[in-house]
Amino acid sequence: MREITEEIRQEIQDMIFDYYADECEIDRDEITMESNPQEDLGSDSLMFVELIEMTAEKYDIDVKLQSIGKYMLKTPMDTMKDVVEMICKIYQYGNDIVNL
Amino acid sequence: MSTFKKAFLFNGIGTKPEKLFQAMTPQMLEKHRSYQHDEFTRLGLNENLSENTPMDRLAAEWLTSLISDRVVYEYYIEKGIIPDIGMGHSSGIVSISACFGSVSHEFAHEIIMMNRATMRSLSVSGEKQDMGTIIGMSIDDVNELIAEKNYSPDEVIVGSANSRICTMISGREDAVKQLLLDAQEAGAIKVIPFNIGLAYHHPMIEKHSHEYVEFCAEGEYRAPEYPILSIFDGRIMTDGQDIMRENQINILNPIRWDLALKKLEELGVTEFFDISANGAVGKFSRISRRKGRIYTFDEV
Numbered sequence: 001m002r003e004i005t006e007e008i009r010q011e012i013q014d015m016i017f018d019y020y021a022d023e024c025e026i027d028r029d030e031i032t033m034e035s036n037p038q039e040d041l042g043s044d045s046l047m048f049v050e051l052i053e054m055t056a057e058k059y060d061i062d063v064k065l066q067s068i069g070k071y072m073l074k075t076p077m078d079t080m081k082d083v084v085e086m087i088c089k090i091y092q093y094g095n096d097i098v099n100l
Numbered sequence: 101m102s103t104f105k106k107a108f109l110f111n112g113i114g115t116k117p118e119k120l121f122q123a124m125t126p127q128m129l130e131k132h133r134s135y136q137h138d139e140f141t142r143l144g145l146n147e148n149l150s151e152n153t154p155m156d157r158l159a160a161e162w163l164t165s166l167i168s169d170r171v172v173y174e175y176y177i178e179k180g181i182i183p184d185i186g187m188g189h190s191s192g193i194v195s196i197s198a199c200f201g202s203v204s205h206e207f208a209h210e211i212i213m214m215n216r217a218t219m220r221s222l223s224v225s226g227e228k229q230d231m232g233t234i235i236g237m238s239i240d241d242v243n244e245l246i247a248e249k250n251y252s253p254d255e256v257i258v259g260s261a262n263s264r265i266c267t268m269i270s271g272r273e274d275a276v277k278q279l280l281l282d283a284q285e286a287g288a289i290k291v292i293p294f295n296i297g298l299a300y301h302h303p304m305i306e307k308h309s310h311e312y313v314e315f316c317a318e319g320e321y322r323a324p325e326y327p328i329l330s331i332f333d334g335r336i337m338t339d340g341q342d343i344m345r346e347n348q349i350n351i352l353n354p355i356r357w358d359l360a361l362k363k364l365e366e367l368g369v370t371e372f373f374d375i376s377a378n379g380a381v382g383k384f385s386r387i388s389r390r391k392g393r394i395y396t397f398d399e400v
Contacts, residue, residue: 045235045290046383049265065236065265066287073284098287 002092012091013084015058016051020080023047033081041080048083055087063090067098074100104367108176108183108326109385109394110169110199111376112190113162114294117149120168120377123398128171135167139209155216158296162212166195168377172397173199176373179400185336185369187329189357189381190260190300193350199375200324202343207319211347214312215298218351221308222297228273229299231259232280236289238264239358242279249282251275259301260355263386265289270302270354300351309351316347331360357385365391373400 021028024041037043049065056063068090077083089097121129136147145160146152152160169192176183188196191212198208222229234242239261246256251271256279259270269279276299280291299305321340328337330346332353337343364372372394374381382394 044383046266046386049236049289050386064287065289066241069236069284069287069289072289 001096002094004088004092008091009084009088012055012087015055016080016084016087019051019054020047023050031080033079033084035080036078037080037083048077051083051087052090055090059091061090061094063094063097067095071097071100104184104364104369106181106184106371106373107329107364107369108173108186108196108199108373108375109381110186110188110192110196111165111374111381112188112192113165115165115376115378115380117161117164117168120165122378123396124168124171124377128175131174132167132171135170135205136164139163139167139206142206143209143213155219158219159213159216162191162215163209166191166198166208166212169195169375170199170205172375172377175397176375176400181373181400183326183373185327185329185364185367187331187360187364189262189331190350190355192375192381193331193346195375196328197321197324197343197347200326200328202321202324202328202340203319211312211316211319214315217311217315218298218305218308221311222305225308227304227308229271229297229302229304230273230276231268231270231294231296231299231301232276233292233294234267234269234280234283234288235291236265236287237267237283239267241286242267242269242283245282245286246279249279251279254304257302258354259299261358262355262384263358263361265386266384268301268355270299271304272299273297301354303352306352312351313348316350317344319344329360329363331355331357334360334363361385371395373397 017028017031020041024043035041140147145156149157149160186196194208194211197203198205239258242258255275256269256271258267260268269276284291321344323340330337370392372392374394374396379396
């Protein structure tokens, strides 16, 4: 497991918010941790996959989409807080996320 | 130096009409309204989609999508963006045939209306078919799953390999439903059933599509103004007869959109223009940013 600092956590959150603001063409200030990615921001699952791949490339993480998909069966993502948590978990555990 | 730099990409069916209008300018909306009014009147469809019979409603939704393609296409042309080549996904083939001038828009719309004959034949037969999309799996992942779970090709196949993270399946309704569940268990990020009762791009639809296929040959096909790439075998088509055959085989055969995109990149295309009004093609195509850029109409 990779350690995650508060600084990295904040960096990840900023990256995610910037990404959704850009992709969904909305003001970054309109996005909160309580926003629903689909209903409030108009995002979709393809956008989420791109975010995963972007994160994996940025932080050099070895992770298969299917590992994340299996984890998502147990952990639904209803808010941006859930998305940030998910990406932080991917940062920490990579492919082992499936065993959580 | 490559002669192919700009490619226009046309989407197939599946987008809800209201989603198509969100980004359109008032002028585009007015143009859409005008085209739709003329064509719906000619074809005997109600412009209030819910007032149509279920089969007419589906055809009307698909026509709305085709008309939207035409409006976006004309927007690009008016902006001086001219394609060097193009290709269409599924009913996007019908759309590009009209926009690139191989057939009239009226004939293209009549082809779409012929889907009702396929629906009627299926309805009489009692066969249950469907399609669905798996997000987060490639064609190889899905084919492995199909083999592992012992599905036969008569039950379900990959109907379109869109990209390495987006695969469409097609076949018998129960098998499609079960394979979507299997995919979810195997770690798909999301699975989406189409619930349209048709298995386009699976050979099982052939026996219900004779009228459709025959009708496709009845129109007058001219050479397209710009070449069209086949999404079935990657040929560059410049002849009217080629376009006719592509329309005839369209709904019966699996699509390799991923390979066709790769071919465009190999031909030197670096700028892709999404003809769908909601940017759907760009989303499922996953064009590598290292190799090119995809534009939507509101970005040009």
